Amino acid sequence: METMERDAKYIADQCRYIRKMFGLTQENLADAAGLTVRTIQKVESGRHMPEVQTLRSLARGLGFDMAVFLRPTPEQEKLRQEEMERALRKTALVPTSPIKKPNDFYSRNREWDGILINTSAVEADHALELTASISDWMTDLDGIWDISTASQRLEYATSIADLCRELEGLGYLTHFGHFRQQHMKDKGMILDVGLITFLPKAEHDGDRYGIVNLEDPWEVPEQDRPRV
Template identity: 25%
Template sequence: MDALARAGVGERIAYQRRVARMTQQQLADAAGASLGTVRKLERGERNPGAGMLEALADAMGVDVAVLRFDPKPTRTSVRAALPALSAAIATYDLPEDGPARPLSALRVAVSEAARWRVAAQYTRIARCLPDLLAELARAYHRASGADRTDLARLLVRAYRSADAMAYKFGAHDLSARLIDLMRWATVEAEDPLMTATLAYVRTETYFAARAHASGLRALENAIDTAPPPGSTRQAAVRGALHMRAAVIAGRAADASAAQLHLAEARSLAGRLPEGIYCGTAFGPDSVRAHEVSVAVSLGGDHLTRALDVAREWRPPPGLPAERRSGFHIELGRAQLWSGLADHAFASLRTARDIAPQHTREHPWVRQDAAVLRRLKRADAESLTSFAEWCAAS
């Protein structure tokens, strides 16, 4: 990845196209460009504009930041979208007049935003969610009966995608407001599994406030009131709550509660395949990744467990990018704390390869990169480049 960072944008386009197993013609067709344009871009004979770069990234299914390899434009584009997002949610109950697509088209748009969320493609969310939320609000207030209920469910999902972007970029007040709107829309959606999922998302506010013991109590209350695990979706939602409770129990230094919830999550995961249920990845692989999260949260002697997991298992490619990169970020912290500086840096670079935006915005990455830089002042360029990339101080 460091060689790729030094490459020009044309080389990065060519590299990602080969990774996507696309021909130049296929990329041109998917991006709405000519074959000659793609060839010139890859040879460095022409520089793409912002719109073309986004079209190419969308066509290859990668984040545009991978092609730019420049943190500043991504941060700027996401933060520039936050006022528009605030305006869209401020008028949730009195939306401005305007068009609204049919329910079927809105359903597709919301599902696409959910895919961007689990893939940690926050610039796409920033680009599309303000308008989509305003459109959903218009459609909701014009609808009645079953359509209105369906639109409330779409609003919950769309608010969650917007919240992921806001939370990851440190806009915690905006994130809390989006969670409040999720709560409002969940009541209108009349879906008990969405109520349980809301408790999973709301845990962000406890992480941000470092109110870990309170967050654990809130999750345990949600588990008590969640539907019993009679169906696959019910088992997955309950299992995800246990998984989340295990991590926050670790942050609260409650090892017994952490292990109890992790065991419950593991038991439920054994009953179903890995997948995304009600917007949350859950299954045997997700639980295994969370074993590392719990070990790092508990720290001390528990770090050995994180290293043991990594020796025998790595997240498979089918796991969402955000979860895979999170595993390597947390593994890197365990390795750093265990005196394995080179391994820690390798883990951070792997996380960057998987999900650059998630990795760059993660506070642990900045902290750990800064520590690594101080520990290895003589180790040159790649570590310095990485630290500058993620704005480590």
């Protein structure tokens, strides 16, 4: 990192390039990085040198090392391009919606091949207890949702929505979405994965986007990748 030049204009250009590569709006990127839209706008203006913590948050949200915002040497340029190409294969952009009432879960849930639960944004102990209870519900439903009656499913959804509303009272929303992942060698193996992520309430409480960095041997199916 010491051999790379750091400047505000390069950071701005790189931030815009990566954001558009993934098909993200500034609002999407703010959601993924845990920053405000105004902060993203300032970074992309190129008129302000971002704080190191801001760059760390951007890099973490996008699944890159912070060095992605530092100008590479000619020798490092090829490695940088390979990193970008790998990110397109390994990064899932997941639209999510908050669970506020039973039908927010009842109408969208199904049997998943797996469930991913992200509590990293939650700090308060009482809020963490609620996220644990919601997470327990999600894992307990594995294998029984499809064999349950409509009345039973509605009962489950109502219990989950009650916990989500209680969590909202503590300043957090339970966002629910799903994505697909494909085995890197066996291209016919595509799994549907449910995503539950707990996010602080923001200026808008509607649909948001999460970024999931897939581990080997998984990648984003080619048909689900952004068109660049």
